[in-house]
Amino acid sequence: MAVPKRKMSRSNTRHRRSQWKATAVTLVECTNPACGAKHLPHHACAECGQYGARGDRRQVI
């Protein structure tokens, strides 16, 4: 069985892990004028539960 020849140094481990970065998700504003919360694009708004274009909203949740 293949095994590592050298111990992975703390520095190498931490340098590698420093590259693990989270990215901010893209959000859009709810077009419901009474809500206006941020939600994922092409998803129903979690605040008001509506989905659809302005003037053609429908209650999903």
Next chain:
Amino acid sequence: MPTPTKGPRFGGSPAHQRLILANLATSLFEHGQITTTEAKARRLRPYAEHLITKAKVDSVANRRQVVRVIRDRSVLHTLFTEIGPRFATRPGGYTRITKINPRKGDNAPMAVIGLVEAKEFATTGAKHSTPAAKRATPVAASAPAEVDEATDPPADSATADGTVTTADSAADDATTAPTPDAEVAADETTEPVEGDARDEEAEADSEADKA
């Protein structure tokens, strides 16, 4: 011949997937709208729509084919007496998938799949017409737009005369339709020009969505 489903099955085995889909379809026809994972909703849509197509014609043969999937007799009755006739003129696209926020526990992408509202469609060759002809006819062109959940259905004000909210669907709605939601929907579609008519329309639409 339909293309075989590729890849792994829901639940691990073909038998389990059949049961999952049958249960999902039964729940969908019972409640009109269900929340499930997006993958299951996408797999359920063609499955449930085939059943609704069968339910449009109430014959013994069709009932026997559907009862193999929908084993609940009361749901079967609802499907053939309410849901089938409701979509009598609609050329397919009976359900709509709307994505919602991921699930808390495992971040699984979730979606709401529901039956669309009843609406009258022109029956003259709409089913077999070419895409170009569909685009030319405004009523027929609205059908594929409603199927696509990313695209929004055309403004109901344009086809308001064709929109029919049956008393049955309103009655089904009694368990799930919260009045504040309908009011919110009504508020945001209000326009100064045609205020009351738009309000009633929005309420009817939201009720039909829930049904």
